[in-house]
Amino acid sequence: MSFELLLEAIVFGVLLGCFYAAVSIGLSVAFGLLDVPHVAHPAIMVLGSYCTYVLGRYGWDPIVAGIALMPLFFLLGVAIYRFYYESFEKRGSDAGVRGLAFFFGLAFIIEVGLILVFGVDQRMVEAAYIGRSLALGEFRIPWRMVVAFGVALALTAGLTIYLSRTFTGRAIKAVAQDEPALRLMGANPVRIKQWAFGIATGVTALAGAMLIVVGPVEPSLDRVYIGRTFAVVVLAGLGSMTGTLAAGLILGISESIVLMQFGASWAPAVAFGLLLVALGIRPQGLFGR
């Protein structure tokens, strides 16, 4: 492989990796920090894509639409967590397994609901940065991937600052570290977790907008992302925002280089092989607590 192609593989890998990080960051909060087996995360992201598509038909820019949807999805997240808590988490130690079934069910309902409303055809959006590329000599970088890169960086930076510098952010981290201690101090961990799950879901709306910017969506697309998003969160070390970005980059760059050098079929195998090796050496993940 020439140096030029290697450089391009790395650039494409960075862009792809940031996209992986952006679609995983909501899960990093829900599963990484709150220990909620949120397998419906990709389905909610696809729901965000369809909401973006609907707003796009009224002339909204996809990213603006994604930002506008965040408060609504925050409320949706709060409601989902409340239901999950009352029905499963509150009732005991086997909540995890039952919760898994609940979230699978939720994903299924979202998928079927989308099919009933929108049908099975692919949906796309239009924007000035879709279908065009940034030309640097012979080098061409799709603008949609550059936008995904920017959104991923903004989300990571925003969530990192929020979790480390604000009172509620620190409370969320405290719930993740020692829930009984927080309870003994008079705080209500359930309300904090509810808030955190709302944030995770709100962020997923923007990730959904980015998903439909990067490529067309269809109702069953969530199935493609279940493995990838969980892999990124686990490799990152549960609950680390910067780790999520780093893990996304590792998967993206390794996939891209392997694709150029050995063939695309090997790309997922190498990426997930890397995950196994990394976890073998460091079971708590790259930035794990």
Next chain:
Amino acid sequence: MRFVSFILGLAFSAAALAQSAPVKIGIGIAQTGTLGGGGKAALLALQMWVEDVNARGGLLGRKVELLAYDDQSNPATTPGIYTKLLDVDKVDLLIAPYGTVPTAPIMPLVKQRGLLLMGNFSFQVNHTVKHDMWFNNAPWGDATSWTEGFLRIGQNIGAQTIAFIAADQEFAQNLANGAKEIAKKSGLKTVYEQNYPPATVDFSAMIRAIRAAKPDMVFVCSYPNDSVAIVRAVNEIGVGPTVKLFGGGMVGLQFTPVMESLGSSLNGIVNYHSYVPGMKYPGIEDFLQRYAKKAAEAKVDPLGFYLPPFNYAIGQILEQAVAATKSLDQKLLAKHLHGHEFNTIVGPISWGPDGERARPAVPMIQFRNVADKNVEQFRQIGKQVILHPPQFKSGDPVVPYEKARGGN
């Protein structure tokens, strides 16, 4: 004596009941997932045939009932669906799922049980199983029948090198491997080949690698979601000035919602199709007019050029075979199908020993002057110019691809 009369009475009643019971035809067909868009349109066409045949009195004087289940475009579901159709629903006749990938897992089942199976746009799915009761409705036969048009067009305009990208699944691999062999025999040099996994998110890196390889032609074997992502990446990255022809085996570019969404990005692509306006078959225009009304009500593919006429044709073939043999016996029907030609709305159909079309005719079309956001434009002759086969040809290729992309 009384007992014997009772038994005879029961037997006659059962026979009468069997005579009046509907003829059940079973199918598992994608209504969701990546093939769902095509599957919904195909099912609508089959339902139209059921309505038509029932209006004519049904098969053997019995009403026809179509039992359809969604296979979710997932090959893991089809053996279960077809087992249910056979053992629980007790269907009389079977139609295969739409597409190669969902059909492949049921081929051993139908062969073991000695069942007639009407194929539904599969590609070379019977190649290794060699089931002698398989009859494909698709307009292609082996890889040569599909790829020779594309390769011949390329060679006529001076192409000497070729690149391949193919999805890592049954259909795309069958097609790509066949195309590679034919390209080699034709003296074309392969300068790049890449298989990609079905869940590939972005094709930018692959398109960049093709650009670096500087091929004269690019043969793509992809499924609907990938086809859209590839077209998009090609429009962003560009495949370079050397490429004269791009396309060949991209599934999805025949589906109206995809064509409408991609709009002008389709210009210049040379790809296979099954039917486009300008191809003359008796009865097809009337069918498409009726289909358009029903498709609008059902909110499925409004044009219905790709799968619906060929699914309606499956019904026509079964109707003619049952009428001729006066039987639902599968072996008898298979024997009759092997020995005769059938008139359908997609022309006369007959099969070779492998159950593929005896006289394949895969139109290679080039998208020209396609505008954005306009479904109706695809009803016009000239938006999809037929380059091959000669009997349907409506124009010469515009090359190179970068020039044709400009809408010339």
